[in-house]
Amino acid sequence: MTYRERLSPSPWMYLALALLIPASLLVFLPISVPAGIACAIVLFGGACLFVALSAPVVEVADGHLRAGRARIPLEFTAAPEAFRGAAATAARGVDLDARAWLCIRGGIDPVVRVQVTDPADPAPYWLISTRNPDLLVAALQAAHTLG
Template structure:
C-alpha cells in the first residue's frame, strides 16, 4: 500500500484547504522608522567610538527586524475554522461579517468598539473586518481585525453558508 504524495492536493472541503490567508506585515513606513531608530544608535555610541556606534546600529536593526517579523499575525480561513493571530474559532460559531473602510473603520476601532471584543489591529492597516461570534460559551461578542483585503476576507467567511 503506498502512502499519498506530500504534494498531492488536500480533498475538497478538508480542514487543510486554505480559503483565505493574509499576513499583517508591517508597512514600508514602519520599516523605515525602525531603520531610523537603529541609525540613531550610532549617535548614542559614537562618543565611545565609531565602531561601537555602527555595531550598536546593526544590533538594533537586527533586533527591530526580528521583533517586527515575530509580531506579525496571520489571518487564515479554512472550511472549518478561522484563525486571527493567536485566536482560533470554528466557523460554525461565526455570525454576521462586515467590512469597514475609511471613517467607518476608524469608528469601529474607536467610539463603536466594544471593550470585550477580541482585537487584532495594526495601525498601519486601515480597513477592518468585524466578525460576530455566536458561541454561547464565549463572552466575546465579536472579533475585529485589520486586513488589507476586507472584501476578500468577508467573501471567504461567508461562502458556503
C-alpha cells in the first residue's frame, strides 16, 4: 500500500495573499494605472503559484517515508499514532519533544507521530501534518507488514 498527499495551503491562505492586490495597487497606481494593475496580477499570481508549488508532500512508497524534503527508510520507523483535535494540539505543543523532526502546517489540524528506531538519528520521532491521519497510519502499518 502506498500513500501520497500534498499538504496544500487552505483557501484562507489564498485569501490572505489577495492582500497583495490592494498593496501593489497602492504603490503602483500613482505611477501608472496599467502598471499598477499588471503588478497586482503578477504579484498575486506569483505568490499563489509559489505557495502551491512549495507545499510539502507526504509519501509512503518504495520502502521509504517522505515528508517534505526528508526521507527515512521504513525499517527505521515504528508505532505510528494519529492525533486529532486537542490531542493534536498537545502533540504540536506541550507534549512536543524539541528533538523531534517536524513537517507541520498551521492550517492542517491532524498529525501523525512516527517513532524513529535508528540509533544514529537524533530525532526520537517525526511529527507530520496530514488531512488523512488514518490512511497514513494504515499505509505505514501495511508497509511494515509487507517489508
